[in-house]
Amino acid sequence: MIWNMKPQMRAYRFDGHKEAVTSVQFSPSGHLVASSSRDKTVRLWVPNMKAESTVFRAHTATVRCVNFSADGQTLVTASDDKTIKLWTVHRQKFLFSLSQHMNWVRCAKFSPDDRLIVSSSDDKSIKLWDKNSRECIHSFSEHAGYANYVDFHPSGTCIAAASTDHSVKVWDIRSHKMLQHYPVHSGAVNSLSFHPAGNFLITASSDSTLKILDLLEGKLLYTLHGHQTSERVEQLNRQDSQTTTFTHDFNSSCCHSRGAHYYTHRVGSPSTQQTRSVQPPTQKDKVVSGASDGRIPSSLTNTLEHIVGQLDVLTQTVSILEQRLTLTEDKLKECLENQMEIGLHLQNRDEA
Template sequence: MASALEDPVLIRPFRGHGAAVTGVGFSASAAELATSSLDRCLMIWKLKKQCRAYKFVGHSDAVTSVNFSPEGQLLASASQDRTVRLWIPCIHGESSVLKGHTASVRSVSFSHDGHLLVSASNDKSVKIWSVQRRRLLFSLFQHTHWVRCAKFSPDGRLIASCSEDKSVKIWDTVNKTCIDSFIDYEGFPNFADFNPSGTCIASAGSNHTVKLWDIRMNKLLQHYKVHRAEVNCVSFHPSGNYLITASTDGTLKILDLLEGRLIYTLHGHKGPVLSVAFSKGGEKFASGGADGQVLLWKTNFDSFDYKEVLKHHFRRIQTDDPPHLLDIYPRSPHLHDEKLQSVEVNPTFDVADTLTVDPPVVEISSSPSFGTLDDVSNEDLQYPSASVLATSSKRKSENESESAMHNVDKEIGLSPSLGNALENIVEQLDVLTLTISILEQRLTLTEDKLKECLENQQKILPQGRQEE
């Protein structure tokens, strides 16, 4: 059993959302934490003490997912309003809306080079977007039910998606085809993600289980049943040796994948835990719950130089044939139950910081879309000082925004009628994008039916010849 000094510790809670927290994600430096919520907002928390929090308002419905770009210069969010937004995390609230899905968007995630974005939706599709051009590149259709989650592999060549059709699918981003599928007949996966080396996938199940799949050998490696309710989210420690899980039973569990056992059970949320994520270096992790709280934890049990780990993982994802010397194979598939000895951490009795009050929240409304990434200066990405923010108000920000837009129109020489015409054109383009998306889906279904007919015809023809 681990000693007290090695156990995870709750650093502090953050309160600011008005509803359940659906997603959490750290910036590359681990200095900021982004969260999404059913309250239609996303927030950025500066993790230094006595710093303000920033609430970004723009989505018209619940925000279901949030993700920092690898460099931390952009923030992506997904919403039940059927859109994906790209934000510049600054006080101007600049965002760009990506439209293409025809139903609620459940997740959004950057590729590891930051050039692409993948989204999963209740319209049964997975869509890949260009970050710089802010446009849809292509869609993937094969799921037969709502797609809950989609993630890029570390090298960006593969995408893993999970759906309520009870499958986890692996996609080739070059050929745009499904190359493998893992079926879970006991329940559907709520969440799926690659391990840091890109050789395994972990799925969080509605049937209270967590499963690890080897994507090269196409087999189940580990199967954990340590929760008493559905598992909503998982996150790999950057070392790949640990996995943290979040469940509707109100707990977080930390699994040691090398030993194949549960090592920690963490309490703190009052109700279901919906999201969890390690920081890029693994020294912290955060969890979000239905209670509207964000809990920040210190990992403690494994510290290392993340850059060194990335070097090892880079060597692991090369195209040479397996087995790879640096790959760590977990033990043979076996079921784990709750009777194994593990450490219970209840922060009610031992919280590192009980005195720090919740940070003041600055609400930022979305402003018109920004240009390409080449137009974004480093200065725009910096947060303002507290003294500057103290003199600003929501009304002042709105007035400045309107004034700025008026000045821009004046400098360009746009008449009101021309401005209205351009707005109408943009609206028509949005409608056209949605129409194309629907046509893509129908075309895919038609191709599947045609393929099925041809296969049936090939089976019937030999039978007819034998009868003759």
């Protein structure tokens, strides 16, 4: 189902899959929705009232995960048939398979620049793939459990893995070393999501909690309670104020950071020699402050409307000037052609 978050707006139900849906993602443009299912298929939906979809006969077993590339041109799918497959979005054709995992593949994600793919499997490995060469360039080992979920840091230099051993690990994909280890949950960690700036990481666990980790300080910041069953976090929004979670009791909710319990103790790491802080991107999210209730102040609204009006006037003025310039060019061209004709006429008369 697709929900409109505005008040008193209905949800749209999309029917098509024959069994449980395992993963859903919007394309970067927001014009398409991809879904994967236990029915071994992937569907590409147009998110409107018609609910039209195209079916990919994707795998020979349950499809656990589907994700778009950053440019929205490619899909990657992960399946219980131990393979990862890539597909074109617009032509809706199969490209190639990646098949070195020895057990179910839980998750597969593109890097921010679309050059790499990271995957996690029940074979207790996390593999890093080169999309162009189609080769596995490194395999990270999970000894105590397997990774349910894996994703790239927004900078593309690190990956984070949500593990069944109740912990979250952050790895450097260049040195292939573990940077940080967060044994903060009391149950399997089901999923995670980086803040767009890369400074924070939110995790969701079968212990019915969400936890927000400060990657710069290497410590746990908040624990969010509310659900009674295991949780899965989908994504931190770009405004940094909310995160959407889904639970196995089929409820969805938006959790605010306000009112959450605050922790100041540091999280233990595997070794001081091996672990260091994650380097975030240099750019930071810019937040425009408004009214205390989240609305834009009326004075700012009036100012913006005035600026927009002035821009409209300027646009119209430039358009009129362009039209006049075009007319002037046409008249000048006509005068030059007339002068050339007169000159040729006089030249012919003199020769005669």
